[in-house]
Amino acid sequence: MMAQLLLLLADALAIVCWSRLLLQWGQLHYRHPLAQFCSRSTDWLVQPLRKIAPPLGRWDSACVLAALLIYYLAYTAILLTGLADAPIGSRAVAASLLLTVLSLTKALAYALLLGLVVQMVLSFSAPHAPLMLVLRRIFLPLSRPFAALRIGRVDFSLSVWALLLWLWLSQILPALIQRIHWWWLWQ
Numbered sequence: 001m002m003a004q005l006l007l008l009l010a011d012a013l014a015i016v017c018w019s020r021l022l023l024q025w026g027q028l029h030y031r032h033p034l035a036q037f038c039s040r041s042t043d044w045l046v047q048p049l050r051k052i053a054p055p056l057g058r059w060d061s062a063c064v065l066a067a068l069l070i071y072y073l074a075y076t077a078i079l080l081t082g083l084a085d086a087p088i089g090s091r092a093v094a095a096s097l098l099l100t101v102l103s104l105t106k107a108l109a110y111a112l113l114l115g116l117v118v119q120m121v122l123s124f125s126a127p128h129a130p131l132m133l134v135l136r137r138i139f140l141p142l143s144r145p146f147a148a149l150r151i152g153r154v155d156f157s158l159s160v161w162a163l164l165l166w167l168w169l170s171q172i173l174p175a176l177i178q179r180i181h182w183w184w185l186w187q
Contacts, residue, residue: 014107021063026134095184
């Protein structure tokens with residue numbers, strides 16, 4: 001139970017870190033309430049990491065490093081406190097690193113899926129909102145491979161992304177995590 005709570009908190013923080021990165025890349029004005037929330041929630045971790053990982057163009061690499069560090073610390077805490085019910089060894093460290101990377105992709109997938117849902121809602125309620133322009137900037141490069149799915153004014157290309165993200169989160173990722181857990185436990 002404690003391990004699940006720790007991972008839930010790590011998920012929430014990592015999703016905010018990824019959201020911050022994506023919104024900065026999409027050039028959301030820093031005074032927008034969503035940008036303010038992401039900044040205030042993660043500044044305590046991202047600001048010190050900028051000394052180690054400076055921005056790469058419009059990509060804030062400190063946000064990625066922060067999310068990576070959050071998961072690594074969470075899995076290390078679970079391992080060291082005995083919440084994982086497994087012996088500590090080289091397999092445990094390798095499993096922890098693999099789970100960190102997979103969890104990083106999970107947080108990114110949730111941030112993207114959340115962005116897709118917000119974009120869908122805004123397209124009906126406030127199609128000219130500043131956030132809508134930012135979301136279009138974020139998802140335009142992702143929708144290009146599926147450009148053939150645009151029929152008139154209706155764009156199904158992002159629906160493919162929503163389906164792929166859902167498949168990753170609901171089918172593929174849990175299966176990979178389960179395999180790592182079995183590999184880790186049966187040393």
